Amino acid sequence: MTRSVLVYEHLHAWCAGAHGWQERGKRGSKTSHWPGDLDENGNIVDRDLRFSSCADRDDCNMVCGQRPRSGLCKNIARGGNMTGSRIIVVMLIAAAMFVTNAGAMAVAEDVTFIGSYDTGIASYVTVSGNYAYVIDDTNGFVILDVSDKETPVVTGSYDAVDDAYSVAISGNYAYVTGKHDGLVVLDVSDKEEPVRTGNYDVRGYARAVVVSGDYAYVADRSNGLVIVDVSDKEGPVFVGRYRVARDTYGVAVSEDYAYVADYKNGLVIVNVSNKEQPVLAGSYNLDGWSVGVAVSGDYAYVASGSDGLAIVDVSDVKAPELAGTYDAISHVETVIVSGDYAYVTDRDDGLIIVDVSDAEAPELAGSYDTDGDAHAVAVSGDYAYVADGGKGLVILHAGTTATTTPTRVGTAASPETTPSLETTQKPVKSPESEGPGFGGVFAVAGLLAIAYLMQRQRQE
Secondary structure (H helix, E strand, O other): OOEEEEEEEEOOOOOOOOOOOOOOOOOOEEEEEEEEOOOOOOOEOOOOOEEEEEEOOOOOOOOOOOOOOOHOOOOOOOOOOOOOOOEEEEOOOOOOOEOOOOEEEEEOOOEEEEEEOOOOEEEEEEEEEEEEEEEOOEEEEEEEOOOOOOOOEEEEEEEOOOEEEEEEEEEOOOEEEEEOOOOEEEEOOOOOOEEEEEEEEEOOOOEEEEEOOEEEEEEOOOOOEEEOOOOOOOOOEEEEOOOOOOOOOEEEEEOOOEEEEEEOOOEEEEEOOOOOOOOEEEEOOOOOOEEEEEEEOEEEEEEEEOOOOOEEEEOOOOOOOEEEOOOOOOOEEEEEEEEEEEEEEEEEEEEEEEEEEOOOOEEEEEOOOHHHOOOOEEEEEEEEEEOOOOOOEEEEEEEEEEEOOOOOOOOOOOOOOOOOOOOOOOOOOHHHHOOOOOOOOOHHHHHHHHHHHHHHHHHH
């Protein structure tokens, strides 16, 4: 028999033990005993647990007012063979630690707040070098110098793109999609004064864009996939189009293929070797609403709204097959992939990091619940940059090495302490970066709990 003791910090729909639980969204720490077993991977065997104020003994997958999330009950501890041993489990929302009888400690993914900037209402972000390029519903296209992660500063902006939605960076140019202007090309060689060089009105609602070589691939909602020649920045021209069955929300490009997220019909693969006449290569129908897609190696990763993350094997583009899913996410907006990890934004739950090293059995690696509505993420080096709605740009230390940007597809400081575009003062570091999160007061509380429980264990 294994005895586990769970200590929670900023509980967010995680499993609480049979002798106690803490409501979703409350900040604090809690110790809860559960006299059940863990398997060698740290998964709960008995599952006599609760979520918030709801209980489901069979699956431990109920969250009040939300969809099932059985995945969050897994991987409470990792590493080592724990079968038959007595352990103490310390559970944080983005970090899981275990202490063995010998006192050794291991830590899973740890995502921590670094800094933020209140751009207004951030809806999209991409990163190139020391700069983050943010689409903001209030201030348009915003460029921030993020060389100092704790105190990012705005260098310039361009607000003359109506209803901008996403952006891709290639060289000294930014390619911005907008509801009314289509594809807009901006020269960003001068970060203080980005200049519009040209645009192409794709006639639909341009939601996402990927640039490869001299071509921009635009996900244009009901107008399908639109290919634009951008070799002439002042006069981009239409090249070809492929209309999907419903709405095109996201696009990724790899070699001669464009992978399209079709809102109601899942993944559509288009052969774009002939840019003027793109043709269907294959497709895979998915449940949910396909709103974003990323491609890495033989797999396409599709953001499927309330159905979570779907992983599709595209090694045979003519006959793609579903490899695996991760559905313990309430509302996926975007997905990017780097190495063995998929970085997913959940509008309700912030940044979710999924280990996809086993495409057939993806599992939670880490998470960070931002204060706003997480719409998009970019990853560069050890840092994740989240477009967090009304909380602006949030910079997190993600604990893994990666460099990638979205294909579209600190907790943000309070208004009193976070700079905005309306001020010229140097940004102030969020107080939360020095307090809660996964350090500070609650980390101390967790460590004290560990020490106390280890002492009790020795006495017994």
